[in-house]
Amino acid sequence: MLRRSALQALQALLHLAMVNPQWCSVSEIAEAQGLPAPMLEQLLLQLRRAALVEAKRGRQGGYRLSRPAEAIPVGEVLKAVGAPLVLDAPGDSSSAEQDVLKSMGRRLQSALDRELKQLTLQELLFDLQSWQECLSNEGGLMLG
Numbered sequence: 001m002l003r004r005s006a007l008q009a010l011q012a013l014l015h016l017a018m019v020n021p022q023w024c025s026v027s028e029i030a031e032a033q034g035l036p037a038p039m040l041e042q043l044l045l046q047l048r049r050a051a052l053v054e055a056k057r058g059r060q061g062g063y064r065l066s067r068p069a070e071a072i073p074v075g076e077v078l079k080a081v082g083a084p085l086v087l088d089a090p091g092d093s094s095s096a097e098q099d100v101l102k103s104m105g106r107r108l109q110s111a112l113d114r115e116l117k118q119l120t121l122q123e124l125l126f127d128l129q130s131w132q133e134c135l136s137n138e139g140g141l142m143l144g
Helices: 004-019 026-033 037-049 074-080 096-118 121-136
Strands: 053-056 062-065
Touching: 004 026, 004 037, 004 062, 004 074, 004 121, 026 037, 026 062, 037 053, 037 062, 037 074, 074 096, 074 121
Parallel strands: none
Antiparallel strands: 053 062
């Protein structure tokens, strides 16, 4: 399961992707996404350090994506906020069964890491917009 900080960072980035290339203040993002502003500010600072967003001071400032949404992998976002998705490994044991399970865990983690490198913010944005469209059409069919 994703940590709350990872989910909130993704929410903020999805908001920025929706309004791109507009600058958004922390309070605008917090209000739109129902997130606490102080915590969101900390997440945005982490995302800025990771070069996922850029910041601009002043009345017309705020945050925006530093590159297109299709160039932002979800795995990079998780790493930026210190919430990488890691599968639990079996305990230490010397049995053949445990070795096989550890090997399986490494293979699954490798596959998950590859998927998180390929899955982009743009894909999440497409899914979000599809859901919003589906809901606005009172239960219309959504094809993915």
